[in-house]
Amino acid sequence: MSTTLAPAPQTAPAAAAPPRRRTRVLALPEARWALVSLVAFLAALPLDLGSAPAWTYGPLYALAYAAGGWEPALEGLRALREKTLDVDLLMIVAALGAAAIGQVLDGGLLIVIFATSGALEALATARTADSVRGLLDLAPTTATRLREGGEETVPAADLAVGDLVLVRPGERIGADGTVVEGTGEVDQATITGESLPVLKRPGDDVFAGTLNGTGALRVRVGRDPADSVIARIVTLVEEASRTKAPTQLFIEKIEQRYSVGVVVATLAVFGIPLAFGADLTDALLRAMTFMIVASPCAVVLATMPPLLSAIANAGRHGVLVKSAVAMERLGEIDTAALDKTGTLTEGTPEVTAVSPVAGGDVDEDALLALAAAAEHPSEHPLARAIVAAARARGLHIAPADDFTAAPGRGVTAVV
Structure with a gap:
């Protein structure tokens, strides 16, 4: 007997997803320096607390200070040359001040926290870039271009507007264009998020990086491969990822005033008691204690690193976040409108x-x-x-x- 069922056209097996480029943690200089600082600090800590001779843990603390503090110190000095005072320099001064009054452990802890924060931010930024640029791996490296008298395999980047491209079943489309011959179903999930293939006929647009499931298609290239939809998505998201959330903008706005305020207050805590006859050592101890307490560790850890980590995590799950602004606004959403039933399915x-x-x-x-x-x-x-x-x-x-x-x-x- 025979039976006809619709709709259920044949599709070729999905091509294996290209390997996603993933930045290794220790490939980042910030992570390497933070690790050195942390290891040195942890090695010095039991020796210090165990009343070992100072010469056993002193060099380790010095290494922790140097490894974790040289980069923010350099950034702070650069800002100082531009007649600004930022939290980088403030944190370093607070750590050195702690060491100056004998609280080497506390100063080292400040350095480790600050270095770890910088490493986390660098890693989150790199992973976000990996997730976004991984989209470009979906586009094929070669394409079959049709010429008079035959066909030739060429790099997809060499395709030009007007070229005629043959896309066989199971192949990914090499450039944005229009179907001129053939009928087939194309998986456009990488562009539209639709879980089911879309039927394409002559006159329909197709996009680079999408997967042709059934039937051979002849596609007229309509856009330079470097300007494809998927390439533009990557560019837009990379540009948007450099935007700053309102919280970050607010922090940067008050950072200068905050840093100046802490310095002025520290000088006051040091100078006023001294003017009334207080002991120099006691006045310095109080001033440095105040600066340590006022050091903006929480501010440093509570701004961009969490947002960038959230953006990177979303990218690993197939969600491209337009900007840090958009991610921060997600926390204010109490109602979501979904345009179709398929949005909430498992695909x-x-x-x-x-x-x-x-x-x-x-x-x-x-x-x-x-x-x-x-x-x-x-x-x-x-x-x-x-x-x-x-x-x-x-x-x-x-x-x-x-x-x-x-x-x-x-x-x-x-x-």
Whole structure:
């Protein structure tokens, strides 16, 4: 017998996803210096607390200070040359002040916290860039260009507007363009997020990096590969990721005033008691204690690193965040409007009901077994759902002959 089911065109197996480029933690200089600072501090800590001779832990503390503090100190001095005072220099002065009054451990802890914060921010930024640039890996490196008298394989980057490109089933499209010949279903999830393939006919637009599932397509290149939709998405997100959230802008706005205020207050805590006859050592101790307490560790750790980490985490789950501003505003959302039912699905269709024709001689199981037999050669998501439903019921899936798929219509097979 024969059976026709629709819609369930055949698709070629999805091409393996290209490897995602991922920045190694220790590839970042900030992470390496922070690690050296942390290891040196942790090595010195038990010696210090255990009343070991100072010569055993002093060099370790010095290494922790130098490894974790040289970069923020340099940034602070650069800012000072521009007649500004920022938290980088303030943190370093506070740490050195702690060491000056004998609180070397406290100063080292400030340095480690500050260095770790910088490393986390650098890592989050790098991972965000990895997630975004990983989209470019979806675009094929080569394409089949049609010329008079034959075809040639060329680098996708060499395609020009007006070129005619052949895209076989299972291949990724090399450039944005328009279908001029052929019919097939294209997986556009990388661009639109749609979980099911979209039928493409002559006149329809297709995008670089999307996967052609069925049928050979001839595509007229309409846009330079460097200006493809996916390349522009990457560019826009990279540019947007450099924007600053309102909280960060606020912190930067008050940073200068805060730093100046702390310095002035520290000088006051030191100078006023001294003017009234206080002991120099006691006045210095109070001033340095005040500066340590006022050092902006919480401010440093509570601004960009959490936002950048959230953006990177979203990127690893397939969500490209436009900017830090957008991410911060997510915390204010109390209502979400979804445009279609597929938005909340898992992207994997499932058979929910089997409805035989009323009065027919085929029951649900027999109908599902026939449908699964016909769909078994197909790789379409709906076909896989039908086959999975039949297997879940323990039904026998008979072999099918003369299988053909009609894109956008269904399949035909003899069972």
